[in-house]
Amino acid sequence: MPELPEVETVARDLQRWVAGATxxxxxxxxxxxxxxxxxxxxxxAEIAGATIERVTRRAKTVLLHLTxxxxxxxxLRMTGALIVTRxxxxxxxxxxxxxxxxxxxxxxxxxxxxxxRIGLWPGGGLRSIGAGRGARSKRVAEGGRTYRIGxxxxxxxxxxxxxxxxxxRFAERLSRRSAKLKTLLLDQSFIAGVGNIYADEALWRARxxxxxxxxxLDAGEVRRLHRAVRQVLRQGIANRGSSFxxxxxxxxxxxxxxxRLAVYRRTEQPCYRCGRRIERIVVGQRSTHFCPxxxxxx
Ligand SMILES: [Zn+2]
Numbered sequence: 001m002p003e004l005p006e007v008e009t010v011a012r013d014l015q016r017w018v019a020g021a022t023x024x025x026x027x028x029x030x031x032x033x034x035x036x037x038x039x040x041x042x043x044x045a046e047i048a049g050a051t052i053e054r055v056t057r058r059a060k061t062v063l064l065h066l067t068x069x070x071x072x073x074x075x076l077r078m079t080g081a082l083i084v085t086r087x088x089x090x091x092x093x094x095x096x097x098x099x100x101x102x103x104x105x106x107x108x109x110x111x112x113x114x115x116x117r118i119g120l121w122p123g124g125g126l127r128s129i130g131a132g133r134g135a136r137s138k139r140v141a142e143g144g145r146t147y148r149i150g151x152x153x154x155x156x157x158x159x160x161x162x163x164x165x166x167x168x169r170f171a172e173r174l175s176r177r178s179a180k181l182k183t184l185l186l187d188q189s190f191i192a193g194v195g196n197i198y199a200d201e202a203l204w205r206a207r208x209x210x211x212x213x214x215x216x217l218d219a220g221e222v223r224r225l226h227r228a229v230r231q232v233l234r235q236g237i238a239n240r241g242s243s244f245x246x247x248x249x250x251x252x253x254x255x256x257x258x259x260r261l262a263v264y265r266r267t268e269q270p271c272y273r274c275g276r277r278i279e280r281i282v283v284g285q286r287s288t289h290f291c292p293x294x295x296x297x298x
Pocket of ligand 1: 271272273274275276291292293294295
């Protein structure tokens, strides 16, 4: 599943390739991808003629900011991909939405598993998001009223690569929680964008056991984890993301980070630090990979 580095890669690709482009027409092949506005025909009518100003990322969602202030969100979820194709590229049977650009290219939303969601929202409120406040499972944007883009992310935690995400702030947040580290790193209301791959990698790098309770970390351990989270995410971005199955950048090519991972999906293989075997356990129904020697359970 695409996490922060994969979604950031897609957003940067799109910024380079479609910023300034105008969407001539949108074709919706799978209605249920469209989250807002509904029905899907309304979405298609409202996005037609829009010009993309810039492309960014928030949590695991791609944000296409339009010149009129509206924002299109694309949540890739498990198997989604946004791919820009040259004119004349044969149709893709797994393209659930196709955005025809005025210059003849297409921006295709490809999704084998159909889990992803696309929305089109009025602007406003994005500056205030990221404080981590708001109900964790608050359901927004499911009813008939119009939601502003900021509300869509109201339940999300801070962006780990932003300057405001300091070790001090991270320490404060960890000290208030007794959850297991692995569980907490996957909680999008606690920290945005981290998923199963980068949580395991960060814990290995920080030499912390996945089952440690967050509020038991000392100051040095918090600093290690803070640095590790940021390092593994930055490395993931530098390598254009980790591809195991469906993830590709907007160029349609897989990322190069999977072969550089230290523990994720390396069960029974030697730890790069100590040579002992990587173990796999299940935490909160998620596969968790770690080195029992480097990451002892206290
Ligand atoms: Zn080890």
